[in-house]
Amino acid sequence: MLLFRTSKWWNSPSQSGETESDLALFRPTKSPRDGNAVNKAGRLVLRGKLNGRAVKVYEAANREHAHFIRSVSQHELLADCFPTVRHIRSRFLVVDWAKNRGAATPPALEELSRKLHETPLAGLPPSGFDYWHDLIRPRFVRAAELLEEDGLACQVIERVNHVWDTAPKWLMHPDLTPRNVVSTAHNRYAVVDNELLGIGGLPLLDLCNTAYAIGAGACTDYGTTYLALRGTHVDEDLIRSLKDAWLARIVGSCFVAANLHAASKILKAYRQGENILPLSI
Secondary structure, X not given: OOOOOOEEEOOOOOOOOOOOEEEEEEEEOOOHHHOOOEOOOOOEEEEEEEOOEEEEEEEOOOHHHHHHHHHHHOOOOOXXXXXXXXEEEOOEEEEEXXXXXXXXXXXXXXXXXXXXXXXXXXXXXXXXOOHHHHHHHHHHHHHHHHOOOXXXXXXXXXXXXXXXXXXXXXXXOOOOOOOOEEEOHHHXXXXXXXXXXXXXXXXXXXXXXXXXXXXXXXXXXXXXXHHHHHOOOOOHHHHHHHHHHHHHHHHHHHHHOOOHHHHHHHHHHHHOOOOOOOOOO
């Protein structure tokens, strides 16, 4: 399905020196049968051609966030981990299409998580997007209202707000999954879905998202390996905050997927004191 024939992009010159380019937007990145041009966060994602080059066009949270994503992708410690950003126009980024030669393994994902979390924030612009405040928390609030769990939600949000806002800040990528980190040429990995990239105060939430995507059978040592290599101390307060944040994340995701049964189930498990985290720490 051809969505747009051509579009002129006059924004800042690309790394190849282009200042004006013809962009042909052809179709969603998934099969046309899916009939959906947006991702799970509700943002536009398309696959097309830029002057004959295969590219991906995707939507950041806002203009500021788009420039933050580009700055991260150009960081001297991370430049090999992201596709080249060719153009930015408003909140939309045009990046090189990374041909997948194989999904990333758990060790590669763990190494990439550490690399991102250890990247200094000095020199990076404001992120323009906050994974907890802008995505997880609003979804959780709406789900709690529908499920009549407002009281529990207020307690959970208050505790996570405190940790998220007062803890040291880290570069966070909550979507590092085997599907989104692809093996490319020259034995390197490229992170191809960066719409949720930002800065936050609970980096272990990234590990939960990755472990959840990998599946329990394949990630037994994922969290413990990360913590050992980073020398991270985990106390009861941190575990409680992580469980709170994970509860909000899963319940909110179930809500937007119209799976209220699953949302109620995890709320019940949480109330009963069960370990709802997808990894061992």
